[in-house]
Amino acid sequence: MIFQRAFIQELRGLAGGVFAVLLTIVVTSALIRTLGRAAAGRTDTELALPLIVLSSLTSLGILVSLTAYVAVLMVFTRAWKDSEMVVWMASGQSLRTWVSPVLRFVWPFALTVAGFTFVLTPWSYQQVDLLRTQFETRSDDQRVSPGTFIESQGGRIVFFGEVAEDTGKSLGLVFLRVLRDSQEAVALAASGALEKDDEGQAWLVLNQGTRTDLHLDSLEVRKMSFDSYRVASDRAPPTVVSQVPLKASQLPALWDQASAGNPAAWGEIAARLGLPLLCLVMPLLAIPLAVTNPRLGRSFQLLLGLLAYVLVTNLLALSHAWITQGRLPFSVGIWLVPGMVLGVAVALVWARQSLIRGPVDWIWLQTRRIRSS
Numbered sequence: 001m002i003f004q005r006a007f008i009q010e011l012r013g014l015a016g017g018v019f020a021v022l023l024t025i026v027v028t029s030a031l032i033r034t035l036g037r038a039a040a041g042r043t044d045t046e047l048a049l050p051l052i053v054l055s056s057l058t059s060l061g062i063l064v065s066l067t068a069y070v071a072v073l074m075v076f077t078r079a080w081k082d083s084e085m086v087v088w089m090a091s092g093q094s095l096r097t098w099v100s101p102v103l104r105f106v107w108p109f110a111l112t113v114a115g116f117t118f119v120l121t122p123w124s125y126q127q128v129d130l131l132r133t134q135f136e137t138r139s140d141d142q143r144v145s146p147g148t149f150i151e152s153q154g155g156r157i158v159f160f161g162e163v164a165e166d167t168g169k170s171l172g173l174v175f176l177r178v179l180r181d182s183q184e185a186v187a188l189a190a191s192g193a194l195e196k197d198d199e200g201q202a203w204l205v206l207n208q209g210t211r212t213d214l215h216l217d218s219l220e221v222r223k224m225s226f227d228s229y230r231v232a233s234d235r236a237p238p239t240v241v242s243q244v245p246l247k248a249s250q251l252p253a254l255w256d257q258a259s260a261g262n263p264a265a266w267g268e269i270a271a272r273l274g275l276p277l278l279c280l281v282m283p284l285l286a287i288p289l290a291v292t293n294p295r296l297g298r299s300f301q302l303l304l305g306l307l308a309y310v311l312v313t314n315l316l317a318l319s320h321a322w323i324t325q326g327r328l329p330f331s332v333g334i335w336l337v338p339g340m341v342l343g344v345a346v347a348l349v350w351a352r353q354s355l356i357r358g359p360v361d362w363i364w365l366q367t368r369r370i371r372s373s
Contacts, residue, residue, distance in 0.1 A: 008105050015109075019067040022067060023056070034048050050131060054127050055124075058124045060120065061275050064112050065278055068109040069286055073289065076286060077290045085291075095349045099349075106279065107280070118251055123250075156180065157231065159176050159204060160176075171193060174190075182215060182216045183214070184214045187206055204232075207227065246268040251272075254269055263323065264324045267320050269330070271316075271320045278337070281345065284341075285344060289301060315337050320333070
């Protein structure tokens with residue numbers, strides 16, 4: 001029908017705007033989080049952009065699912081507010097006729113969410129884990145960055161270097177603190193650089209500075225000047241090949257672990273299947289949730305719809321946790337929350353359609369028919 005096709009076009013147009021807003025929020029939060037880690041020295045500034053992109057990619061499945069739900073909810077609340085749905089209901093139609101158009105609009109989103117959760121999201125988690133492992137296993141000479149405090153040898157050496165004004169120098173003013181046994185040494189130098197010897201050992205070389213030694217037991221202080229001062233830095237720790245996290249595992253590897261009796265793998269599979277199923281059933285729930293009085297605003301319906309989505313996602317996470325813990329079978333847990341949502345949606349559509357107002361009226365009507373027969 002023309003009316004339904006116009007609604008689907010409106011849904012598609014609004015979905016683009018909703019997705020853009022949600023993506024902006026996710027990218028901004030990832031930017032703030034990553035820059036905070038970089039400022040604290042827990043990640044490299046050169047890795048900030050890749051980490052922001054990869055962190056945003058891990059959230060695309062949730063964003064697309066939420067986009068489909070919010071778009072349906074907003075379009076129907078707008079239609080009720082503008083009395084378009086009142087005209088539709090007065091023409092003898094019901095809310096059930098909107099199920100098919102909404103499903104036609106939603107199924108591409110569900111397929112996209114499935115592609116993200118099964119392929120893109122695990123790959124993104126794998127790349128994030130790889131970048132963080134490479135950062136944690138770097139040697140001191142690879143971690144040195146002007147304007148950043150660097151710890152070495154378990155915190156016994158603290159190093160800070162400024163940006164060099166002379167482009168021929170690696171670092172400008174350098175601060176160095178070395179703690180060994182009962183002696184603490186603090187050195188200040190006009191410039192510094194990192195060098196490697198023939199054996200590959202990295203050395204921190206300080207030029208034209210002073211060194212102050214403090215014996216912690218006797219509190220004896222000794223001060224000296226130097227033209228050149230060298231301190232050995234840590235080598236890169238050996239790379240430890242750890243087990244791939246379940247979130248970063250592709251479906252074949254997950255299936256092998258689940259077949260071997262790992263309940264955590266079953267929980268991860270349920271989490272990846274649950275999001276596309278949620279993308280299919282939540283827009284159906286938005287149809288009756290959007291029903292409102294045209295004289296009233298639609299803010300309450302939008303708030304109610306968002307609270308319903310938060311509640312359902314928490315229930316979904318709870319069911320996945322139960323599957324991971326072995327407290328709930330996979331065959332039951334995968335359908336439990338989507339089935340509940342679908343049941344609530346059917347009950348609300350049934351209760352709010354024009355011919356039958358609710359289950360009590362239906363029971364009373366059936367009772368009258370039995371008595372009359």
